[in-house]
């Protein structure tokens with residue numbers, strides 16, 4: 738079980754997360770949706786203390802870390818149970834695909850070079866990049882770079898994989914290959930929390946949709962309900978705006 742309890746986070750005077758609590762079941766894909774500025778990235782970053790919450794607790798398995806008392810050691814332990822896939826990939830430009838994935842295995846997991854390379858190859862194979870092991874990020878398409886980012890995260894064997902708009906920096910024709918990769922990982926039973934604006938994908942892949950607005954959970958439903966006719970009015974307004982912005986009148990919500 739993964740949970741956040743009463744997470745509060747402000748930047749200056751602005752309260753971004755306002756006592757937010759959520760549980761994430763093992764093996765499930767939870768999608769976090771909401772308008773820009775709703776606090777989605779801040780929530781993901783609070784789960785692994787990339788942003789330290791002002792208050793609240795994060796639990797992953799048998800480890801609970803309280804913002805009020807978290808030690809460096811506890812935060813490191815928390816990070817070892819999570820991995821993040823970033824919007825802008827965050828690869829080392831002077832390392833090859835293989836080296837980008839193997840680096841964490843050596844530095845964080847203490848593997849020797851041979852073992853780290855073996856595991857890195859395995860993960861890159863999983864995301865369909867066996868042919869590109871020795872290429873540098875600049876020699877790869879955006880979609881391939883993001884798949885390296887996903888392989889790097891998977892190599893850490895996280896209890897929960899956090900993905901922050903993993904396709905939003907990609908050209909439209911490259912989105913599909915990355916979503917297909919994420920779908921495959923979800924089907925393999927990886928627990929995931931994913932922030933995404935790809936509503937078709939969210940609808941198909943997630944077990945649950947959490948709608949965040951101004952740092953609060955406004956809706957928390959199965960995709961069938963969330964995208965169905967009985968969804969609550971704020972969610973309906975959000976979805977209508979979303980589809981209108983994309984010129985998708987076929988979605989009559």
Ligand SMILES: Nc1ncnc2c1ncn2[C@@H]1O[C@H](COP(=O)(O)OP(=O)(O)O)[C@@H](O)[C@H]1O
Nearest residue numbers: 748749753771772773774775776777778779780
């Ligand atoms: N490090 C930061 N310093 C100051 N303000 C921030 C910081 N990170 C995020 N914010 C602000 O917090 C709000 C929520 O941001 P974010 O969590 O990135 O939203 P989302 O991912 O939903 O678009 C935004 O108004 C953003 O400008």
Ligand SMILES: [Mg+2]
Nearest residue numbers: 777778779902
């Ligand atoms: Mg964001």
